[in-house]
Amino acid sequence: MPKISVIIPIYKVEPYLDACIDSVVKQTYTNMEIILVDDGSPDNCPAMCDAWAKRDSRIRVIHEENKGQSAARNSGLDIATGKFIFFVDSDDTIEPDTIQRAWEAQEKTDADMVIVNEVCTDENDVPLQAPDFSTFQDTVLTQEELWQNFFAQDDRCSYYAIACSKLYKREIFQDLRFASGKRYEDTFILPYTVGQCKKIACLGFQGYHHRQHSNSIMSQGDPRNYLDRSEYLLEWTTCFAAKGDYLRAEGLLNDAIANLAEKERFDLSTPAQRARYRADCKACAASYRALARQTGNRSMLLRAALLRLGLPVYQAFLKHKA
Structure with missing residues (x-):
């Protein structure tokens, strides 16, 4: 034993x-x-x-x-x-x-x-x-x-x-x-x-x-109320992309983006929390750029560019696309 x-x-x-x-x-x-x-x-x-x-x-x-x-x-x-x-x-x-x-x-x-x-x-x-x-x-x-x-x-x-x-x-x-x-x-x-x-x-x-x-x-309440959820989804995006599972990686990234788009959920009352939120939003754009390089999918480059302009711009794009 x-x-x-x-x-x-x-x-x-x-x-x-x-x-x-x-x-x-x-x-x-x-x-x-x-x-x-x-x-x-x-x-x-x-x-x-x-x-x-x-x-x-x-x-x-x-x-x-x-x-x-x-x-x-x-x-x-x-x-x-x-x-x-x-x-x-x-x-x-x-x-x-x-x-x-x-x-x-x-x-x-x-x-x-x-x-x-x-x-x-x-x-x-x-x-x-x-x-x-x-x-x-x-x-x-x-x-x-x-x-x-x-x-x-x-x-x-x-x-x-x-x-x-x-x-x-x-x-x-x-x-x-x-x-x-x-x-x-x-x-x-x-x-x-x-x-x-x-x-x-x-x-x-x-x-x-x-x-x-x-x-x-x-x-402690709904996980979507904490930035940690978006951050682990971004981490998972990187992990699944590294394995070549790009479909699942993009799905996880989109979940992170959707979570961050519900900005009212988060406690952003301090400069540190606001900086953390902005960093997470930038990380979403960086993740789409990385996926674009790995897959050669040009539409992902467009999504990355829109995300760099801000989540409201990206959300408007998704609404128009639908």
Whole structure:
């Protein structure tokens, strides 16, 4: 049984932390190192982490200044020694045999990544009726098959997108880290983790309990209200274009443009946010220029030129074209 590094970033989750760690230490798969990364939590979480480390020799604790969940995960990756990596969010829990089942699926298929199915729960860990992930079944996918499934899903695409609930070969993170300071950091990194996989084993077993409460990421409103969404769509555009999937790349770019065109959605009350918005708009023009060079499609050059004049001009062009 190879060692598995379970990384848990921790910040202001005092009501849920004991349940999370308890669900990990009681796993039927025992050859683990459990890395608790205290992200400068201002509550009792740091002391709780130290208390758990005294109770279980497999637990290692990192205390650091608050830098966000991405940085906390990266700190865990920096010291991880396991052959495999498994992320758990500190307000979530896992079933007792979750890691065992993930490892068995990896052994059976030699998958680079194993996806454990999830169930969304309320703050008391009571399962919610929606979204319903029970339709997912055991299967093994290639990269392209995963993307086909991902883009065909509704909000249940989180099955593929979230970083937790997955068993990764350690090599995937050899030169890869989460983008700091971003919302939806799981989505930013997804093309790069999937891009290193020849086989992805997907489980129907709902072994990961994703808790929803007022402070959780899933409770922060519509992703379209944050510039991070347009920015990860631009990042994805570059990734798919690099693979030669220009049709999908252009579709993602158009999604980013449509999102940015809804300017009233964003909080642009500060000079920094306004500068960031302008930079994202310019990036859309640059992405269309890059696609034009890669494909030889002259109409993309026209779109790039119009985007350089501004989104209102581009939107008027689209309206006239329709």
